[in-house]
Amino acid sequence: xxxxxxxxxxxxxxxxxxxxxxxxxxxxxxxxxxxxxxxxxxxxxxxxxxxxxxxxxxxxxxxxxxxxxxxxxxxxxxxxxxxxxxxxxxxxxxxxxxxxxxxxxxxxxxxxxxxxxxxxxxxxxxxxxxxxxxxxxxxxxxxxxxxxxxxxxxxxxxxxxxxxxxxxxxxxxxxxxxxxxxxxxxxxxxxxxxxxxxxxxxxxxxxxxxxxxxxxxxxxxxxxxxxxxxxxxxxxxxxxxxxxxxxxxxxxx
Numbered sequence: 001x002x003x004x005x006x007x008x009x010x011x012x013x014x015x016x017x018x019x020x021x022x023x024x025x026x027x028x029x030x031x032x033x034x035x036x037x038x039x040x041x042x043x044x045x046x047x048x049x050x051x052x053x054x055x056x057x058x059x060x061x062x063x064x065x066x067x068x069x070x071x072x073x074x075x076x077x078x079x080x081x082x083x084x085x086x087x088x089x090x091x092x093x094x095x096x097x098x099x100x101x102x103x104x105x106x107x108x109x110x111x112x113x114x115x116x117x118x119x120x121x122x123x124x125x126x127x128x129x130x131x132x133x134x135x136x137x138x139x140x141x142x143x144x145x146x147x148x149x150x151x152x153x154x155x156x157x158x159x160x161x162x163x164x165x166x167x168x169x170x171x172x173x174x175x176x177x178x179x180x181x182x183x184x185x186x187x188x189x190x191x192x193x194x195x196x197x198x199x200x201x202x203x204x205x206x207x208x209x210x211x212x213x214x215x216x217x218x219x220x221x222x223x224x225x226x227x228x229x230x231x232x233x234x235x236x237x238x239x240x241x242x243x244x245x246x247x248x249x250x251x252x253x
Contacts, residue, residue: 074191
């Protein structure tokens with residue numbers, strides 16, 4: 001009896017939370033359309049504080065910050081949106097506009113042909129999207145297997161058998177890509193610089209030699225950490241140390 005009441009209470013609270021987030025999202029969208037970008041940001045961030053995360057939410061928040069001319073937060077949320085929805089043309093387009101307003105022009109190291117193919121294929125979907133794709137392939141395989149069992153004609157059985165082989169192969173490939181994408185996701189720790197200007201040091205202390213400067217909105221990758229310092233790498237291959245409080249990690253879902 002008590003367990004049933006508890007489950008009902010949890011369900012009611014979940015439903016209430018969903019309704020509240022939907023109301024906040026509509027409120028934020030209205031504020032954005034009316035040019036009240038600060039109010040839009042406040043409502044979108046309240047949704048995040050409530051525990052909801054989505055590419056659309058981060059994309060809209062990035063747009064609101066861009067309208068406020070706050071480039072670092074704008075880039076930060078566009079990049080978070082891309083983590084959940086890779087290769088989305090609208091997100092990439094708006095991210096490009098925001099990046100053009102940063103002071104650092106960091107040229108990425110050239111990629112090999114195989115590396116480009118790997119990135120284009122494996123990163124075409126996020127790891128959870130590859131996982132959903134694998135589940136779909138498995139369901140289709142089961143359907144074709146059942147059809148093969150019940151079909152009477154040899155031609156129909158042949159088609160069902162070949163289709164089931166294609167589906168199981170597709171499932172295995174999707175699972176492999178999901179695993180590879182998941183490993184890449186955990187291995188890479190991107191972050192955005194959130195201070196106007198920062199000196200990147202050769203050692204994890206304030207007395208270390210300056211190796212280069214970065215500015216607000218620059219994207220970096222965290223390699224290591226020592227106390228309050230993080231070892232970072234930028235797209236052109238340069239490395240150094242930065243204080244942890246000067247950056248925000250993108251994968252802090």
